[in-house]
Amino acid sequence: MSDSSLLAHFAKKLQAGDCKLTPRREHVLRVMLENKDKHLSAEEVYNLVKLRAPETGLATVYRTLELFSEHDIIHGMDFGDGRKRYELVDPADDGHHHHHLICTRCGKIMEVDEDLLEHLEHKISSKYDFQIDDHQLKVFGLCRDCQKKKKP
Ligand SMILES: [Zn+2]
Ligand SMILES: [Zn+2]
Numbered sequence: 001m002s003d004s005s006l007l008a009h010f011a012k013k014l015q016a017g018d019c020k021l022t023p024r025r026e027h028v029l030r031v032m033l034e035n036k037d038k039h040l041s042a043e044e045v046y047n048l049v050k051l052r053a054p055e056t057g058l059a060t061v062y063r064t065l066e067l068f069s070e071h072d073i074i075h076g077m078d079f080g081d082g083r084k085r086y087e088l089v090d091p092a093d094d095g096h097h098h099h100h101l102i103c104t105r106c107g108k109i110m111e112v113d114e115d116l117l118e119h120l121e122h123k124i125s126s127k128y129d130f131q132i133d134d135h136q137l138k139v140f141g142l143c144r145d146c147q148k149k150k151k152p
């Protein structure tokens with residue numbers, strides 16, 4: 001999906017929840033769209049929004065990110081460094097989200113696009129009679145670059 005159709009898609013989602021995509025909110029949404037592959041913290045979003053709209057306050061960015069989370073436009077996640085990070089919800093996502101690999105040395109976050117948990121899910125649902133809607137997997141370790149640096 002192109003950025004402009006994604007923007008329209010998310011604007012519709014807001015409208016469905018009786019909210020409008022105001023110019024301020026649009027700045028935040030565009031920053032999220034331009035950094036689709038990253039996992040930005042609220043402060044990082046704020047710094048990028050300020051480049052486009054210098055009058056924006058940090059509280060506004062926080063509120064907007066909260067609003068977007070409530071409307072399932074973005075996901076907030078904690079990768080263990082105490083800062084909440086955000087990413088856009090992929091409209092093509094069937095609800096089972098991708099997994100994250102987190103480098104404990106440089107903080108890089110990589111994505112695993114496959115589910116890979118079907119076997120586990122099947123076992124859980126049959127053994128515990130539990131209907132799985134979603135799950136999150138975070139894998140901590142060292143990225144390729146940091147592994148190289150570690151070696152003499
Ligand atoms: Zn799954
Ligand atoms: Zn690393």
Ligand SMILES: [Zn+2]
Pocket residue numbers: 039087098100111
């Ligand atoms: Zn992600």
